[in-house]
Amino acid sequence: MSKKIHEFNDIIRKLRKELFGKGPERIHTVFVENMAVSTLYGNLTPTEKFITNTPEGKEMVHTARTRMIQELYSIHPPDGMEEVIGAKLLYLFSDIKVEEDIAVSVFIFDQNIT
Template sequence: MGKKEARFNEIVRRVRQQYFGKGPEKIKTYFVENIAISIIEGNLTPTERFIAQTPEGEEMVHRARTKMIQQIYAQKVPEGMEETVGARFLYLFSDIKVKEDIAVSVFVFDRKIDDSEDEYPEEEGM
């Protein structure tokens, strides 16, 4: 995992921890052009898992999770996110499969994500 991906994942984890009381167990992010796609596993709290045992409860958890995370990002861009990718945040598209406890978030930025960061920089003078 590159440094940029690790920093981005930590920002996503921090936001979810702050607002939902539990951070995800696993995050994998892919940068493509001007988007970041994060696959997020292990999202639900024990209370959400309990509520989701019925179809009505599952729908309620789904709605709450997707609407709330979109509102959070619409109100305020998380600290360090734009600096990490070198672009301005525009939109978030998000969904969750409650039974599988896996979410996908697609972050859209105003330009191609800065890929100039080298994971293994060359030594000076080479």
Template structure:
């Protein structure tokens, strides 16, 4: 299995555990010491309903980005670091609610190799 596929499976599992639904598609690219993941089809039916109003859209966005940035480092850091064989230094994450596309950039201490 390619390293990206295994990485994507960890991401899918984490998101499913965290939000009750994993992304429908994930594409990850490794560049130097970064894993850049685009995630499509993230929102639950409830989140889609809430996001129909501007205020709801802001709530879903805030919850999604803050939870991801808080939960990954505290609960899934070891799993990611073990798989990547490198320390996770930073995580940046954002979601575009209208298109239901998220991006996460994981920055590791060492250059990523296969």
């Protein structure tokens, strides 16, 4: 894993730990042109796992996880992210598959990642 990917993953993990009380157990990121595509495994806290035992709970956790992340990134990218990538973050698309505890985030920057 390159140093840039490692630093990028650390920023994602730290932010999610601060926001949700638990960061992902594993992150796999690839850079493709101006995008960073991250797959995050083991995201949910024990409380969230308990809440997801009902359909309403699954929806609540899904909504909270996706909206909170998207709103946070739209206000301000995490400290150090743009410096590590060397480009300005334009957009974040994020979703989580609650049943499998897998999330995917696609970060789109204003120029190719080198």
